[in-house]
Amino acid sequence: MNGTNRVGVVGCGLMGSGIAEICARKGLDVVVAVSSARSEERGRRRVDRSLERAVSKGGITPAERDEALGRISYTTDLGGLSGGQFVIEAITEDESAKLDLFSRLDKAVENPDAVFTTNTSSLPVMKLARVMSRPEQVVGTHFFSPVPAMPLVEVTRSLLTSAESAERVETFLTTTLGKDVVRSPDRAGFVVNALLVPYLLSAMRMAESGFASPEDIDRGMTQGCAHPVGPLRLSDLIGLDTLEAVAGGLYAEFKEPLFAAPPLLSRMVEGGLLGKKSGRGFYRYD
Structure with a gap:
């Protein structure tokens, strides 16, 4: 997984599948890390159903649906995310699970310039950043469900997040994905x-x-x-x-x-x- 047009997403539940879908629809190659073959199967079904709805409503063409599906691949190995510019965490809202994941991502993702984002809706970003050797590259990106339809993303910097990392994330969200951004301090629950x-x-x-x-x-x-x-x-x-x-x-x-x-x-x-x-x-x- 190399290049600036590639993104990693961890988790393929309701939020992760939606994030993977919008990235693929914007022409990005997406690697989705899942916990099991069963998770992959359910995630694929979610993306398939969502894209079918977009076709039925006239939002995209069947050809665009097929192109988006072709840009999404799946892996059970976090090392498959290595090389991407952005790694977006979207697993269950469980503090211990997220802490464990970020600790493993720190070792698995070798790209020194990678920015890690968390889709947490309640946990302080600082808690997750502190388990990594590069906390300045961790940013909160709280998407809203359903991700393909909801325009807003809350962006949160911890006290350790670098200005460069935050700016890269905001540019990615607004310019590449076409989302609107509101900034929030690193407090549980953020703004919304x-x-x-x-x-x-x-x-x-x-x-x-x-x-x-x-x-x-x-x-x-x-x-x-x-x-x-x-x-x-x-x-x-x-x-x-x-x-x-x-x-x-x-x-x-x-x-x-x-x-x-x-x-x-x-x-x-x-x-x-x-x-x-x-x-x-x-x-x-x-």
């Missing part, structure tokens, strides 16, 4: 989740207490406040396990009660009711 998560947790507490049904809560916000989707359906789309992890990160940093996950959220996650991706959350999905 620090505002969004308390709102979603408040809606869960309202449903948990019996104050209102999930349907009425969502209808109130969509029809009364012109939100495109209600808070509980949005929570299902994000993934309740992801929200619990983000809330935990916010609470650990700020110790504010509004960031604490309500018992209902914890019980739903324990029961595997994770939202749309599991078929059931606050709503049922076919």
Whole structure:
């Protein structure tokens, strides 16, 4: 994997597959590192389905779909990412897993100029940077789901991030990928989740207490406040396990009660009711 037009992505879940797709659609060669053959199969299906939807909506042509698919390759060896200019981490929102991954990436990616980015939505970038021998080359890049449709990326510099690394990442996001960027200080939750998560947790507490049904809560916000989707359906789309992890990160940093996950959220996650991706959350999905 060599050249400035090549990117590595670690993880091929909802976020990783979306990031790989938009990079490929912009003409970049993408190597996706996955944990297993099963992860690769599921990731391929996600990318295939997303590109098929883009074709059906007229966003791209069948030829462009095939070209994008041809630019994405998969590997279970982190060494396959070596040589790329950017390595984008997009694995599960789990601190220990991310720390372990960044420690291994430091050894596996030999290119001394590579910039490493993390798609964390709640963890301080500094924590991840500190396990590497080149913390100045670690930048936070929080994409939003679905990645091909959502224009925003939050960019976060730790106290150790170099200005050059941050500038390279912002140029890549805006010029190459066509994304909009907002800058955030290196605080848990950054800008968007620090505002969004308390709102979603408040809606869960309202449903948990019996104050209102999930349907009425969502209808109130969509029809009364012109939100495109209600808070509980949005929570299902994000993934309740992801929200619990983000809330935990916010609470650990700020110790504010509004960031604490309500018992209902914890019980739903324990029961595997994770939202749309599991078929059931606050709503049922076919």
